[in-house]
Amino acid sequence: MKTLVTMLSAGAVALMLSNGAWAADAAEVSAAQIAAAKTQADHEAIAKRYDAEAAAAEAQAKEHEAMVMSYEVAAKSPKGAPAASMVAHCKDLVKEYRAAAASYKALAADHRQMAEDCCAKK
Secondary structure: OOOHHHHHHHEEEEEHHHHHHHHHHHHOHHHHHHHHOOOOHHHHHHHHHHHHHHHHHHHHHHHHHHHHHHHHHHHOOOOOHHHHHHHHHHHHHHHHHHHHHHHHHHHHHHHHHHHHHHHOOO
C-alpha cells in the first residue's frame, strides 16, 4: 500500500510541476490582440499561441491518461472505492482536454487562413 501511495503522490507532484511549466510558456490570446490583427504576421502570431494552447491541453490529457492507469491499479486494492471515482474523473478530464486541444487547433487553422486571406488581397 505504501508503494501505491508513493506512486500516486509522485504522479500528483509531476502533474503540478508540468502544469506550471506549460502555463508559463503559453500566453493567452486577448480580445484586443484579435481585434488589432491586420497583417499576416499578426494572425500567424495568434495561430502560434493557439498551437501552444493545443499542445498544453494535449499534455494535460496525457497526464490524466497516466493517472487513470495509476488509479485503476489503486481501485483494485481492498480500499479502492475512492480510486474508482478518480478513474472516472480523470477519464472525463482526458475527454475535455482533448476537445479543448481540437478547438485550439481549429482556431489556429482559422487564423492561418485569415493570414492568407488578408495578404492575398493586398
